[in-house]
Amino acid sequence: MTKKVLFLLSGFLWPLQNVQAQNTENIISHNQETIVTDPSKGENSYKRWTTFPSKDKEIRQIWLNLTFECPDNMRCADWDYVDHIKVRPKNDTISYEIARMLTPYGGRFQEDWRFDWKVDITDFSPILRDSLEVDYIHTGYEDNKSRGWKVTVDFEITYGTPVxxxxxxxxxxxxxxxxxxxxxxxxxxxxxxxxxxxxxxxxxxxxxxxxxxxxxxxxxxxxxxxxxxxxxxxxxxxxxxxxxxxxxxxxxxxxxxxxxxxxxxxxxxxxxxxxxxxxxxxxxxxxxxxxxxxxxxxxxxxxxxxxxxxxxxxxxNAENDVSLVDIISPSNEKIHSRKNETGALAVIRIKNNGKDNLKSFVVKYYLEGQKPKKYNWNGNVPFGETALLTLPEEIVGDKESARFFVELKRPNGKRDGFIADNTKSSVYTRPNILPESSIIYFKTNNKPGQNSYSVSNSFGKEVFKRDSLELKPNTVYLDTLTLQEGNYTFKVTDKGGDGLEFWFKAKDGNGSVKLLDTLGQAIKHFNSDFGSHIIYNFRVKPGVGYHLDNEPSINMFPARTQGPVTLDYFANHEKDVQVIITQQEDESKIVETHTYLGFKKGIFTYDLSYLPKMRYYLKVVVDGQEVFKNRIRLKE
The missing domain is CATH 2.60.120.230 (Jelly Rolls)
Known part of the structure; x- marks a missing residue:
């Protein structure tokens, strides 16, 4: 019986996926182009003539997908500059800013770093036609010989009846x-x-x-x-x-x-x-x-x-028309990586594109290979508005990765005005398995009153919490968790929004947080520079083995110093470790090297006060491979 239901639903969903794919086109104006500043003017223009659909083609939606990477043979750029994406139709003197990017501080990104963003630019579809000049304008004054960005500008166009x-x-x-x-x-x-x-x-x-x-x-x-x-x-x-x-x-x-x-x-x-x-x-x-x-x-x-x-x-154009805008969770998109507070529950964003207020619809959702689930939603969403929905049943799979499918049907009990945007899929990644007993390792900094941490199940019921009033400065807390089988969320909150360490607030000190097994081995390391919160979803399943986080946890603090720099190293296995300090602008100029044989964990302080005012890198090399690199601002 299950196989039959799965077959029928799959047979219904996949044609919709194929229809959507056939009606979608990607037009790329800038393809992995290296973008640098022009310090003489404060901005640099990258104009590319691009062919868009003709005016007689109906467009349903346009997403602008923007990708940043580190350029080949250069560093990622350092500063938070304003970039503009503008278009100018042929034979027109007016340009239109269709998107604006605020660039990241890229000084600590590694060579393989990449990030993707997107924004809905459907409102500009009347001018995104025929031959267009697409201008990517990068502002700023930093050095353009050694740093920049590799940028891709991708227009994802879905054809069909406009809203x-x-x-x-x-x-x-x-x-x-x-x-x-x-x-x-x-x-x-x-x-x-x-x-x-x-x-x-x-x-x-x-x-x-x-x-x-x-x-x-x-x-x-x-x-x-x-x-x-x-x-x-x-x-x-x-x-x-x-x-x-x-x-x-x-x-x-x-x-x-x-x-x-x-x-x-x-x-x-x-x-x-x-x-x-x-x-x-x-x-x-x-x-x-x-x-x-x-x-x-x-x-x-x-x-x-x-x-x-x-x-x-x-x-x-339609009285009843719901669209599935996005699957927030489960998802492997980095832009959603900090939003999954619901454990194993799926979260989607929907939009009402119909003239009538959206008061009901049916959601069908399932993980590939599993029986589909059905949810009858009721509410009230006016035209043009969106809403976030948390679906009621847990999504749990045994495969490491699988496709997750969602379909919306019957808005207000009626036929949908445009069915091609009712279905999406995302990537489900199985959460880490933790043993029934594990340990929260939490070391506070100088401002413990900003912090709290807790463990909840998928439905928000807390099974453990340590409040800020219980925390003292510069203290290590070891809390043993004993949990029944199920899905959980570990959350760390910082009311100051500056994590357990932040280079600009060196006086606040630094802390750290990890999940350990009962033998003291790391199951999961967390970065102390996390801003406002950490959200980590996991599963407890008795009798199933768990994986250790065998990448070393490395923390350097402070990054801005008059001399002393402390390195905190924690690993599950003994390795040969080198700490190398170099000049930032010329990494071949090594100022210090420290070697530790058969090293597992420890805290070291290096006094760099004898060196000239400059920016340096501290690198950690384990068994010949660089695993950590962070910038030191000395005497700045």
């Missing part, structure tokens, strides 16, 4: 506006814009790319929390704090101040635009206005880097 007819695209603001200057107020530049609606328009959308930069006495605009309002015909339709917490960035750890919260962005972040919909009266005039929180300062230097568009749409 609604796209009628107009207006660019209403585009500038790097001073903020806080009473002699030149930002509102002088953000004047109300009057437009006349298309004769078929039914609704509009304001789409904004905005990030704060510069540093005045109050930290504005990069490090100050201000609000922005959007007005339609003089009425406020949206108010947002332009602030983003960076301690949960999925790209971590980075070399610089990656944990510091910023004005609507974080280092290593592809900006997700602000979008606000509003009603339109066909053929009638209307106004859109952006207002920033009133602010003045004596020595202004803040800038608001802002591009805003108004889009007009006609009738929505």
């Amino acid at each position: 609604a007819e796209q009628l107009a695209l207006h660019k209403i603001y585009d500038g790097n506006y001073s903020y806080g200057d009473k002699s030149n107020p930002i509102e002088n530049h953000l004047q109300p814009i009057s437009l006349k609606a298309h004769t078929k328009s039914t609704f509009g959308k304001v789409k904004i790319h905005q990030t704060g930069h510069g540093m005045d006495a109050n930290g504005c605009g990069e490090f100050c929390d201000k609000y922005r309002e959007i007005l339609n015909n003089g009425n406020v339709i949206d108010r947002k704090q332009l602030w983003m917490e960076c301690g949960d960035n999925p790209l971590y750890p980075q070399a610089g101040t990656w944990i510091f919260d910023r004005a609507n962005w974080c280092p290593g972040y592809l900006l997700q635009p602000d979008e606000v919909e509003f009603k339109l009266n066909a053929g009638k005039e209307y106004t859109i206005d952006l207002n920033m929180e009133p602010y003045e300062t004596e020595k202004p230097s803040a800038k608001e880097l802002l591009v805003a568009y108004v889009l007009e749409y006609g009738e929505i």
Whole structure:
């Protein structure tokens, strides 16, 4: 019976997958191109003419996929610069910023490092047609001979009936506006814009790319929390704090101040635009206005880097239309690596593309080779809005890796208006198996009041917790867990958002966290520079062997020092270990080498105060292979 059900469902899902694949095309404008700065101008332009679909082809959706890697024979770049992806149609003088990237601090990334981001740019489909100039603009002033990025810009286009007819695209603001200057107020530049609606328009959308930069006495605009309002015909339709917490960035750890919260962005972040919909009266005039929180300062230097568009749409093409936007968990996408707090429960994001509010639909989901599960969802999602859903039954597989499938059906009990975006699959990776008894090793730093840690099952029930009030500074805690068979989540929280160590806060000290077996061997090492939290899902299954984390745990602290640098090394097996300290700009210039034969664990301090002010690398080589490399900022 099970085989028959599986066959029937698989036979239904796979054709949908194939239809979706056949209706999708990837157009790549920049293919693993090396991107460097132009210090003479502060920006460098990489223009590529690219052929997009003709205007007569219907487009359902466009994702922009952006990939960063370390360049060949160069280091990953160091600084958090602003990059723009702009397009200019042929025979047009207007360029449109379709995406904005805030580059990461790449100083500690290894040669094989890579990260992928994505953003929905479907709103720009009217101009992403025929022959286009796609310009990747990399800003900044750092050295362009030894460092940069390898960048791929990939437009993933799904063909099919649009959600609604796209009628107009207006660019209403585009500038790097001073903020806080009473002699030149930002509102002088953000004047109300009057437009006349298309004769078929039914609704509009304001789409904004905005990030704060510069540093005045109050930290504005990069490090100050201000609000922005959007007005339609003089009425406020949206108010947002332009602030983003960076301690949960999925790209971590980075070399610089990656944990510091910023004005609507974080280092290593592809900006997700602000979008606000509003009603339109066909053929009638209307106004859109952006207002920033009133602010003045004596020595202004803040800038608001802002591009805003108004889009007009006609009738929505379907009354009932749900789409599956993403599978958050299970997933092997790095962008989702910090979001899986539900243990073995699946999490998906859905969107209502139908005219009617979405109040119900059916979810079918399963792991390949297993019996499908069914969930009847009820709620209320208006048109254009998305929602996160946690599916109710655990996803557990015995294979190391398998495909996980999700299908959405019967929105509001009706036939879906566009079925090709109702199905997705992701990669399920079996969580690590832990023994019934294991040990949490937790060493606090100088600020234990910021930390707590716990173990919960998939449904959120805590089976163990140690609160911040129980923790003392610079103390090792060994907590024995005895767990029944099941799926669990180990979570470490840091209220300061700066982990158990952070190079900029050397006075806070450093701590560490590991999971050990009862013999004291490491099952899992965690990086102490984790920002706001650690989430680790695992499974306990009696009688099943567990794997040890046999890669050594290596921690160097502090990274910015007047001389002393401490190395903490922990491994399950004895190896021959070398610690090598070199100059950063010329790694062939070795200043110190230390050799430890048959070494397993220990803490060493090296005093580099005799060396000149410079940046250095500390490398750890185990049995001839480099396994660790971190930068030292000496006397900076």
